[in-house]
Amino acid sequence: MKVLFLGTAAAEGVPGLFCGCEVCRIARQRGGKNLRTRSSIFIDNTLKIDLPPDTLHHVLSYGLDLSRLQHLLITHTHEDHLALHELGYLVPGFAYREQPLTAYGSEDFARTLGEISEQMRQWLQVKVLQPFAPYEIDNYTVIPVLAYHRADERCYNYIVSDGSRTLLYMCDTGWYREATWRYLAGVRLDAVIAECTKAFLEAPYDTHLGLSDVLKLKERLLAMGTAHADTRWAVTHFSHNGRPLQEELEAFCHPHGIEVAYDGWEMAL
Ligand SMILES: [Zn+2]
Numbered sequence: 001m002k003v004l005f006l007g008t009a010a011a012e013g014v015p016g017l018f019c020g021c022e023v024c025r026i027a028r029q030r031g032g033k034n035l036r037t038r039s040s041i042f043i044d045n046t047l048k049i050d051l052p053p054d055t056l057h058h059v060l061s062y063g064l065d066l067s068r069l070q071h072l073l074i075t076h077t078h079e080d081h082l083a084l085h086e087l088g089y090l091v092p093g094f095a096y097r098e099q100p101l102t103a104y105g106s107e108d109f110a111r112t113l114g115e116i117s118e119q120m121r122q123w124l125q126v127k128v129l130q131p132f133a134p135y136e137i138d139n140y141t142v143i144p145v146l147a148y149h150r151a152d153e154r155c156y157n158y159i160v161s162d163g164s165r166t167l168l169y170m171c172d173t174g175w176y177r178e179a180t181w182r183y184l185a186g187v188r189l190d191a192v193i194a195e196c197t198k199a200f201l202e203a204p205y206d207t208h209l210g211l212s213d214v215l216k217l218k219e220r221l222l223a224m225g226t227a228h229a230d231t232r233w234a235v236t237h238f239s240h241n242g243r244p245l246q247e248e249l250e251a252f253c254h255p256h257g258i259e260v261a262y263d264g265w266e267m268a269l
């Protein structure tokens with residue numbers, strides 16, 4: 001399984017679109033891995049998770065052909081994960097495709113899409129997924145697990161397995177609630193890609209994670225037997241407020257056996 005990180009930032013990107021804070025200035029100066037667009041991953045060029053507002057940039061930067069994309073998993077409807085207006089360009093006149101695109105997500109996601117036109121529905125099929133149920137999508141088994149992220153919306157993190165390797169993509173979530181821990185107790189993960197919005201910042205809000213949470217997460221999943229000695233760990237989805245400079249993040253994470261994702265990184269499992 002190959003996981004391409006198309007984007008690794010939270011809502012406003014790094015540097016932030018309109019931001020001149022110290023971290024954003026350093027990110028601009030250093031460039032390279034410190035420049036982050038809104039989060040999405042692409043698994044084996046087949047299964048895409050989320051449709052952020054930077055998708056056209058991802059197409060241009062990585063030479064993607066999304067006319068062939070048939071499977072789009074949506075975690076939740078925050079704008080950095082679902083740029084709803086971009087789906088309007090799926091219809092003939094804007095796009096020429098041979099296959100419709102199927103978008104998968106929770107009932108709340110489907111309700112959000114409910115406002116789209118009849119014409120577009122021919123090109124965009126919507127499949128509602130239930131939490132903790134396995135779905136066969138292309139050659140993968142996909143299981144949505146409940147994230148802890150919004151009170152007004154059912155948000156998902158995704159377990160994706162190709163029959164040989166199994167990964168968990170945790171964007172966006174705070175510390176999991178009981179139902180998700182219970183489910184994860186019966187799963188064996190080869191990779192965990194954890195969100196790390198707060199990074200070095202100890203902020204009081206509990207609907208995202210920071211580095212200290214990811215360390216606790218790793219400890220807990222290892223103790224549960226869900227993760228094992230060879231499980232790969234990576235962090236992604238950074239806000240500039242958490243000081244997510246690649247070099248500093250790596251200095252902190254590498255001794256803990258955690259990799260730091262950056263835009264364009266391919267993780268081979
Ligand atoms: Zn987000």
Ligand SMILES: [Zn+2]
Nearest residue numbers: 076078149172
């Ligand atoms: Zn969010």
